[in-house]
Amino acid sequence: MESSDVAIENAHPGDLSAVLELLAGATLPRAGVAQHFDTFLVARSGERLVGAIGLERYGDSGLLRSAVVSPDRRGEGIGRALAAELLKRSAGGGVKRVFLLTETAAPFFGHLGFVPIAREAVDARVRSSVEFTEACPVSAACLWRPIP
Numbered sequence: 001m002e003s004s005d006v007a008i009e010n011a012h013p014g015d016l017s018a019v020l021e022l023l024a025g026a027t028l029p030r031a032g033v034a035q036h037f038d039t040f041l042v043a044r045s046g047e048r049l050v051g052a053i054g055l056e057r058y059g060d061s062g063l064l065r066s067a068v069v070s071p072d073r074r075g076e077g078i079g080r081a082l083a084a085e086l087l088k089r090s091a092g093g094g095v096k097r098v099f100l101l102t103e104t105a106a107p108f109f110g111h112l113g114f115v116p117i118a119r120e121a122v123d124a125r126v127r128s129s130v131e132f133t134e135a136c137p138v139s140a141a142c143l144w145r146p147i148p
Contacts, residue, residue: 006050006078008085011040018049022068029135032056033066041086043069043078053082055090055098058125062090062147064100065131083112091147098147099126101140114143 011019016037023030033040036056043051051069055062064086069079090098099122100109106116119127119142126132 005045006043006073006076006081007045008041008043008081011037011042011052013037015040015042015049015052019052019066019068022049022052022070023066025071026068028066028068029131030066031135032130035130036065040066041082041089043082045073051078051082053079053086055086055095056126056129056131057093057095058123058129060094060096061123061126062095062098063126063129063131064098067100067105079108080112083109087112087147095147097123097144099123099142099144101131101136101142103137103140106141106143109143113145115145117142117144 016034019040020030020033036054039057040052040054042049050073053067054065056065067079067083087098102109122142
């Protein structure tokens with residue numbers, strides 16, 4: 001990561017409002033974030049939260065969600081660092097595959113090894129998530145990658 005002033009760490013309950021604010025500013029879904037906040041990672045620059053990402057766990061499948069970086073810090077590698085750390089921790093926790101929905105970030109996630117998948121082919125437990133059933137439109141790209 002280019003930004004040496006950024007630390008990636010587990011989110012703390014007190015970070016929830018800052019993460020929700022970042023998501024709102026990026027017009028990303030906030031539904032279900034509070035219920036799964038214990039799985040979130042944040043990027044912190046000093047006291048300021050500059051990014052976040054979460055993983056909802058469904059058996060050995062995961063749903064990557066709420067990947068966001070503060071607009072003034074985009075392009076510094078923070079999003080890539082957050083995703084890499086989340087995938088590393090997922091692998092260590094027994095996750096075998098990770099899915100996601102996105103309206104705007106398919107190329108970004110493509111660089112991280114995610115490829116398109118039909119919604120119907122996604123693990124049924126993941127398809128039952130708020131992200132799939134309510135928060136993201138049917139037009140959102142559906143991607144996945146195995147976790148080695």
